[in-house]
Amino acid sequence: MMAKQIYKIAVIAGDGIGPEVIAEGVKLLKTVAEEDGRFSFEFTFFPWGCEYYLENGRMMPENGMDQLKAFDAIFLGAVGNPCVPDQISLRELLLVIRHGFDQYVNLRPVKLLKGVAPPLRDITREEIDMLFIRENSEGEYSGLGSWLYQGQENEVVIQNAVFSRKGTERVIRYAFDTARKENKTLTSISKANALNYSMVFWDKVFLEVSREYPDVKTYSYLVDAASMFMVKDPGRFQIVVTSNLFGDILTDLGAAISGGMGLAAGANLNPEKTFPSMFEPIHGSAPDIAGKGIANPFATFWAVSQMLDYFSQEKWAKRVLDVMETMLVDKEVLTPDLGGHSSTSEVGDEMISRIRRKKSY
Ligand code: NAD
Ligand code: IPM
Ligand code: MN
Numbered sequence: 001m002m003a004k005q006i007y008k009i010a011v012i013a014g015d016g017i018g019p020e021v022i023a024e025g026v027k028l029l030k031t032v033a034e035e036d037g038r039f040s041f042e043f044t045f046f047p048w049g050c051e052y053y054l055e056n057g058r059m060m061p062e063n064g065m066d067q068l069k070a071f072d073a074i075f076l077g078a079v080g081n082p083c084v085p086d087q088i089s090l091r092e093l094l095l096v097i098r099h100g101f102d103q104y105v106n107l108r109p110v111k112l113l114k115g116v117a118p119p120l121r122d123i124t125r126e127e128i129d130m131l132f133i134r135e136n137s138e139g140e141y142s143g144l145g146s147w148l149y150q151g152q153e154n155e156v157v158i159q160n161a162v163f164s165r166k167g168t169e170r171v172i173r174y175a176f177d178t179a180r181k182e183n184k185t186l187t188s189i190s191k192a193n194a195l196n197y198s199m200v201f202w203d204k205v206f207l208e209v210s211r212e213y214p215d216v217k218t219y220s221y222l223v224d225a226a227s228m229f230m231v232k233d234p235g236r237f238q239i240v241v242t243s244n245l246f247g248d249i250l251t252d253l254g255a256a257i258s259g260g261m262g263l264a265a266g267a268n269l270n271p272e273k274t275f276p277s278m279f280e281p282i283h284g285s286a287p288d289i290a291g292k293g294i295a296n297p298f299a300t301f302w303a304v305s306q307m308l309d310y311f312s313q314e315k316w317a318k319r320v321l322d323v324m325e326t327m328l329v330d331k332e333v334l335t336p337d338l339g340g341h342s343s344t345s346e347v348g349d350e351m352i353s354r355i356r357r358k359k360s361y
Contacts, residue, residue, distance in 0.1 A: 005039040007311055010071040010276070012093075014049040016285025017295035017344075018077025024297035024348030025075060025304050031352045032308065032316050039313070044071070050081030050089050059093040065100050073307055074278040077300075078285040091143060098136050101275035103268035104167065105174050106136035106247060107306065108282060110237075110254030110264075113321070115328025116338070119257055120231060127235035128258050131184075133175040134247025136268055138167045139198070141244040163198045163243075168205045174271060175241035176213045184238035187219040189226045189246055202243065227253060251282060261286075262296025262337045265303040267310065277310060279303040293343045296335040298324055301351060323354045 011026065013019035026043060033040045046067070048060040059079075061067070068074060079094050080086055097103070112118060112128035120128075142162035149155045172188070179186035188206040192199040203220065210218050219236070221229065223246050229236050230253055242250065255264035261283040268278040281299030289295055301324055308317035327333060333350040334340025342350075 002038070006042050007039060007072045008042045008044070008070070010068050010074045011043050011045045012048055012074060012076045013045070014077040014079045014093075014285065015051070015081045015089075016078055016287050016290035017283075018049070018079070018285055020077075020290070020293065020295045020344050021281060021297045021300040022075065022077040024344060024351070025300040027348050027352055028301055028304050028320070028355070029075075029307075031355050032304075032313075032320070035355060036313070036316065039311075043075075048093060049079055050084040053084050053089065053092075059089060060096075065096065068097070068101075068276060071276045073310065074276050075303070075307065076278055076280040078281065078283060080285040080287075082287055095141065095143070097278055098268050099138075099141075101268075101270050101278070102137060102272075103270045103275070103278055104135065104137035104171055105267075105269040105271055106132075106134035106244075107267040107269060108132040108134060108247070108251040108254065108264065109302070110251065110258050112258045113263070113328055114325045115331065116259040116263070119259070120234070123234060123257075127233075130234070130237040130254070131178070131182075131239050132247055132251050132254060133171065133178065133239065133241045134251065135167065135171040135242070135244050136247075137244075138162045138164060139244035161195075161198050163201050165205070168202055169209060172206055172209045172241055175239055176209055176216055179216045179239040180213060182239065185217045185219065186239045186241065187221060187226075187237050189221050189223050189240060189242035189250065191223045191246070193222060198243075206241075223250070226250065230254065230257060255282065260296075260337055261299065262335065263298050263302065265299050265301075265306060267303070267306040269310070279307040279310070293345065294336050295344050296337050297344050297348055297351075298338075319355070323351060326354060327351065 013022040029041050053059050079089050110130045112125045140161045144160040145158045147157050175186055190199040190202045192203045255261050264282045266280055266282045270277050280303055283299055305317045305320040333342045333347055335347055
């Protein structure tokens with residue numbers, strides 16, 4: 001008999017609704033493993049986040065990254081609490097992990113699942129099916145800059161964006177490989193008409209790399225026009241590659257056109273597997289609904305599906321999405337953001353019971 005594969009998962013539930021949705025995600029992963037029988041998950045929970053900060057003055061221990069290194073994946077809820085400035089809480093936890101573990105690919109599907117009421121008039125479900133590949137390690141998120149003469153009349157703030165040859169080329173190449181593998185078109189989104197260094201460089205690299213992939217049909221849009229087309233004609237987009245900040249903004253727009261923040265997930269990948277990759281819902285800690293038990297766990301389930309894909313458990317990755325779709329179609333057990341009346345854990349329990357049912361969907 002083959003030895004059981006054990007995946008070691010570091011769980012950082014974080015703040016606000018983070019722990020509420022992650023609890024359901026962990027339940028789902030355990031159920032999938034039990035049903036399969038050939039693999040299991042070993043979870044280690046890290047109580048890091050804003051409460052940890054308020055007690056210890058840090059978002060994670062000094063050796064936090066060393067502690068995470070040995071895991072096969074990180075499962076993250078959300079970070080952020082009105083009591084801690086966002087530029088501390090996010091930069092000292094979430095972004096440290098993305099940058100420190102060189103998770104330079106942020107995969108964010110924007111797909112209108114069956115059962116979700118189409119948010120855009122005159123747009124069919126099939127037209128909203130894209131995969132964003134967001135640069136996730138540098139760009140506008142480099143964190144470099146200075147604040148001179150603070151508080152004085154002549155104060156000056158400088159925020160530097162960093163686009164390295166290596167960083168730009170590798171994410172664009174990843175996007176071309178994905179488009180080639182999936183036989184889809186590839187769209188680059190940039191802004192060279194105003195950002196005369198960074199985005200001119202981005203476009204140049206995109207063009208250079210495109211020459212190695214003559215079989216991939218490409219498009220290039222300015223970010224303002226791309227935002228407009230995502231609403232007016234989303235069918236134009238299949239695989240999309242863009243910078244860190246543009247990808248952040250456009251994927252919230254993507255969430256809005258595909259059912260809301262409660263459904264949007266993201267995988268932060270270190271494709272070389274030198275470091276662990278991280279899976280998370282893309283929403284934040286949602287202080288407005290935290291503690292009420294009504295957060296939608298579907299975004300977290302989609303992140304679970306991405307994690308299963310990453311572990312080459314494609315059959316289960318697909319099944320998780322398929323079962324989510326059956327729940328969206330039936331509309332019996334959904335959270336209020338999707339028009340339902342159920343709680344986070346009721347949605348989680350229903351998901352698990354449907355995963356357990358042997359019938360195929
Ligand atoms: P948010 O995503 O937390 O919330 C935006 C809106 O979407 C809110 O009305 C919220 O109730 C709703 N929403 C989000 N997730 C939901 C879910 N699962 N189910 C139902 N409704 C949901 O964004 P925000 O309010 O701009 O940010 C709140 C905090 O989270 C801030 O501190 C921010 O910096 C942080 N943040 C963290 C992450 C992360 O950890 N990955 C991502 C985004 C924002
Ligand atoms: C996201 C979030 C983060 C980002 C924030 C919280 C730093 O908005 O994951 O989309 O901008 O990447
Ligand atoms: Mn975001």
